[in-house]
Amino acid sequence: MKQSPRVLGRPRHDDNAKPTKELVLETATRLFIKDGYKNVSMDDVAKACNVTKATIYYYYPTKGELYTSALIAMMKRIQLHIKQILEQPTAFKERLEQLVEIHLSATLDIDMKNFMREATINLSEQQLKEVHASENEMYKTIEQAMQSEMDKGTIRTGNAQFFTHTFMALMSVGYFKDGEGNRLFQTEANAAKEIIDFFWLSVKKSS
Known part of the structure; x- marks a missing residue:
């Protein structure tokens, strides 16, 4: 039987x-992380x-769609890792x-604030909605864990969404560098301990 022609523009596929599309x-993603949206x-x-x-x-079809x-x-990858750890x-x-x-270790070379800033500048309203929806799903994973621990009595009762955004804001401090490029914390382990000790003071149950 004669093989039907490929759809025009469809790339050849190597099964091995x-x-x-994944490649x-x-x-x-690697290029955007390294050089930023405008330079890729x-x-x-x-x-x-x-x-x-x-x-x-x-x-x-467009660089905006690729970004x-x-x-x-x-x-989604970050959300999966978060879920695995929290479970x-x-x-x-x-x-x-x-x-x-x-x-902190996995995203040390990823400036998420810059990613989101470039998204706001360069993406369409619909594309931004898709990005923010994915971001919210990532936060929900932590929020659900916060609520679950409240229900168990591990932490005090409060607003799980507020706890989550406070936690994420504190975590971002782990990336901080001064004007000379010196980090606030020497290691990720040290940053994690200091950040969680501080966060825990606000969510722990009163004795």
């Missing part, structure tokens, strides 16, 4: 290789993937400390 997204072109992504620019545009997908994929059978304070240490 990583799916092209493009992972490569683009679709041609840069194509060259890094060793594919044609037409291939990139087949999967992601949106990169942000969402990154947040461990250890003390809640220990889980939070581990979460901060691992998160």
Whole structure:
């Protein structure tokens, strides 16, 4: 039987290789992390993937769509790691400390504030909604854990959403560097301990 022609513009698929769309997204994410939105072109992504620019545009018609997908994929990975850590059978304070240490270690080279700032400037309203929805899902994972620990009596009763955003704000302090590039904390482990000790004072139950 004569093989039907491929759809025009559809990239060839190698069953033994990583799916092209996945390769493009992972490569683009690395480039966006390293150089920022403005300094990465679709041609840069194509060259890094060793594919044609037409291939990139087949999967992601605009750079905004590629950036949106990169942000969402990154947040989903972070959310998965958060969930895995918070579901461990250890003390809640220990889980939070581990979460901060691992998160800081894994995202030390990722400036999430800059990612979101560039998203606000360069993405469409609909794309921003998609990004913020993914961000909210990430926060919800922590919020649900906070509420669960309240119900168990591990921490005091309060607003789980407020606790979550306070926790995330404190965690961001772990990235702080002064004007000369010196970090506030020497190690991620030290940052995690200091941050959680401080946070725990506000959420622990009164004796």
